Amino acid sequence: MAMHRGRGIAAIEYPTGMNQNGDPSQAWIKLKMDGRVDVFAGTVDIGQGSKTVHSQIVADTLGVPMDWVTMDTSNTDSSAFCMGTFASRGTFIGGNAVRLAAEKVRSRILEIGGELLEIDPGDLEIIDGEVIAKGSPDKKIGVGDIAGAATFVKGELISGQGTALKDYATLDPETGAVTIPPHSAISYAACAVEVEVDEETGDVRVIKMSQVYDVGCAINPTMVEGQIEGGAMQGLGLGLLENCYPYYPSNDHRGGQFGSYLAPSMEDLPELECIILENPSADGPFGAKAIGEMANNAQPPAIASAIYDAVGVWVTELPITPEKVLRALEAKAAGIPESVTTGKVVRYDEALSITSHQSADAAVTFAV
Amino acid sequence: MSLNITVNGTSRTVNAEPLTPLLHVLREELDVLSPKAGCQNGGCGTCTVLVDGEPRRSCLIPISAVEGAEIRTVEGLAPPGQLSTLQEAWIHHYAAQCGFCTSGFLMAATAYLENGGSDDHAEIATALGGHVCRCTGYVKILDAISAAARGDSFDLTTTAAGLRTTIKGVDQ
Known part of the structure; x- marks a missing residue:
């Protein structure tokens, strides 16, 4: 039995949210009479932590403690609209919606605070739930007092709404230059793994996985870490284990039970x-x-x-099961040339693309 | 047929067909909702409860097989309003994301710790290898169980403070 070690690396760039237009999130914030903050938004937290992250964004934008903020995402019918929890858009698009709403509430708090303190709102800041004159910290008033005054003296509900919506991508018709880019923000990442391949059984174990993710700003680093760790194990499963149709398009050996779909466990x-x-x-x-x-x-x-580095065969169909590794090793031993390094051809037809109304007849074919 | 089981220290009488899974009796007859109905054929582990101290998949156990047994679920890990050390560790280490696997992990890990399990990650992985979590990648679950095995103490009021609550520090 010969065990072989190998290392491999891959990188990814990933656009945030749905590109182009038509992917809005909205949020509405109201200030209670004691200064506590109610946020109504449609972004549903399915465990990724958007409720926590949005609370942090609202608290930091307003300048109040995080435990003053209540995110109400309980009713997507009555709450402000959100396209949904998908496309990795929760922090970026949903987060922008609550940030924009919070900025409006913040402006109104500063305006009323300015009236009460008789100071220009531009000379005020909000720190830890108090509106304070810049450079003169003894001149201050609590956000709760401002909310109370708005409610009982001015007869006003301090509130703000925000919508995050990306403009439609456009080109300059004269120059062809991009005026509004189609993408929003691109994240980058790389993953390096070390594997051990058993030449006799075809079994592959991932020994070590190192990953670097550029997320712009980790608003909640622990939760970002949770996303990376969870994704790593999903990626390991996609790479080595998980398959609904092992002999697709045939449905042979499909397995009708949960236990026949191999998800990675703690031991992996x-x-x-x-x-x-x-x-x-x-x-x-x-x-x-x-x-x-x-x-x-x-x-x-x-x-x-990494498997190629370890045993010299490319397996280009996922998941890389022991069977596929052994078949590739057999083919290599028999001198059968690998059929896998040709790549695929991508045809880019500009006539079908979004810019077709601006530039007519270009069509490009290139091999990857 | 009428059967008697003890759930979290309280004796309960249930009327159920003898082959009804314990999971369904707990959730539907007794309103004990912490055991989750996941795959319901023993593959995922989220329905795990302790039967006389041993972790068992409640979806696979007919109610008649546990007559007279002592059943423990997450509801019984600590008195109302309190948390066990393991539960505190779970919160402190952010070991839950969607939380659907959490009940089963907590019960299996409780049995592991009560049987004197160590904080060694490989040992924990062997004991809990039959539980599936698709969100966390298991890292923070291992951290939490190790911490509880070591007997770490947690001040959960500072857990939130450990977050990066000021996010304006990044240069734009």
Whole structure:
């Protein structure tokens, strides 16, 4: 039995949210009479932590403690509209909606605070729930007092709404230059893995996985780490284990039960290293970009290249099961040339693209 | 048929067909909702409860097989309003994302710890290898169980403070 070690690396770039137009999120914030903050938004937290992250964004934008903020996402019918929890858009698009709403509430708090303190709102800041004159910290008033005055003296509900919506991508008709880019923010990541391949059984174990993710700004680093770690194990599963149709398009050996779909368990967990980079985006809340869906993309190709490094065969169909490794090793031993390095041809037809109304007849074919 | 089981220290009488899974009796007859109905054929582990101290998949156990047994679920891990050390560790280490696997992990890990399990990650992985989590990648779950095995103490009021609550520090 011969065990072989190999290393591989893969990288990914990932656009945040749906590109082009038509992917809005909205939020509405009202200030209670004691200064506590109610946020109504449609972004549903399915465990990724958007409720926590949005609370942080609202608290930091307003300048109040985080535990003053209540996110109400309980009713997507009555709450402000959100396209949904998908495309890694929760922090970027949903987060921008709550940030924009919070900025409006903040402006109104400062205006009323300015009236009460008889100071220009531009000379005020909000720190830890208090509106304070810049450079003169003894002149201050609590956000709760301002909300109370609005409610009982001015007869006003301090509220703000925000909508995050990307403009439609356009080109300059004269020059062809991009005036509004189609993408929002691009996240980047790389994953390096070390595997051990059993030449006799075809079994592949991932020994170590190191990953670097540029998420712009990790608004909640622990939760970003959770996304990366979870994505890593999903990627490991996609690379080595998970398959609904092992002999697609045939449905042979499909397996009709949960236990026949192999998801990685704790025992498959390699030594895992996660590094978070912060290269801020221009448009995201506090520079944040996506993390969610990109987190399980780079592992399968990294594993495939590590297997090549270990035993000299490319397996280009996922998941890389022991059967596929053994078949590839057999083919190599028999001198059968690999059929896998030709890549695929991508045809780019500009007539079908979004810019077709602006530039007519270009069609490009290129091989990858 | 009428059967008697003890759930979290309270004796309960249930009327159920003898082959009804324990999971369904707990959730539908007794309103004990922490055991989750996941795959319902023993593959995922989220329905795990303790039967006389041993972790068992409640979806696979007919109610008649546990007559007279002592059943423990997450509801019984600590007195109302309190948390066990393991539960505190779970919160402190952010070991839950969607939380659907959490009940089963907590019960299996409780049995592991009560049987003197160590904080060694490989040992924990062997004990809990049959539980599936698709969100966390298991890292923070291992961290939480290790911490509880070591007997770490947690001040959960500072857990939130450990977050990066000021996010304006990044240069744009």
